[in-house]
Amino acid sequence: MSRLDPSLIADLPPFAGMDRQSLEGMLAKAVSVRHPKDSHIFREAEKANSFFLLLDGFVRVVKVTPDGEQVIIRYIAAGELLGIAKALGRETYPANAVAAADCVLLSWRSSIWDAIVSTHPGFATNTYSLVGERLVGTQDRVVELATERVEQRVANAVLNLARQTGRKTEDGILIDFLISRQDISEMTGTTLHTVSRLLSSWETKGWIKSGRQRITIIEGHELMMLATARS
DNA sequence: CCATTAAAGGATT
């Protein structure tokens, strides 16, 4: 296994404020793993033996209902931790994590979590922040699902994806991985047909450009108006 | 306003 350079992770939020020696210590205990698109990184209810840092790619966190319906909880972008069951006081993973694109990750054994947190208080606080941000995000989505119309929820989902994973192109902000209308419907609690209709009507208005599994936001402002408009 | 169903055309493998 090749040696990993500290600069690989030094600038990522979880390791902010960590000195070089500590970074090297973390990396010495890490194993790098590759996950091809659509492979599972971990599964719900599985024993949480490892936690991960996503170095490249995108991960989809998914819950599956008893009757087989999928709900997308969130997407995780490069630089974020995932599978941090230990930080949540859990022994098992709370959901499935699937590679939404080809992914490169670092993984650590969960058994060293406590030692890391006690020797690197900064890592602990960074993790609290991450957990807090995700909590706020899910709270927002609960409010959305309870009060907003489908059109607004879809607009929000698209904007959030663009903010999280967007890449600038000549046309606008491209959501930088393959995402189907089915995926968006699973994020927003609607059907792929409704998502399809909404996206094509936005395309007609010139707000977005979308092809098969690709979405580019051209006029983010209009979408934001829609997303926040009161019915 | 939105889900469901059905049908059909395009894209991907």
Next chain:
DNA sequence: AATCCTTTAATGG
């Protein structure tokens, strides 16, 4: 060729 993704239209809650 088989499968998946998207669009469109009709119907009904």
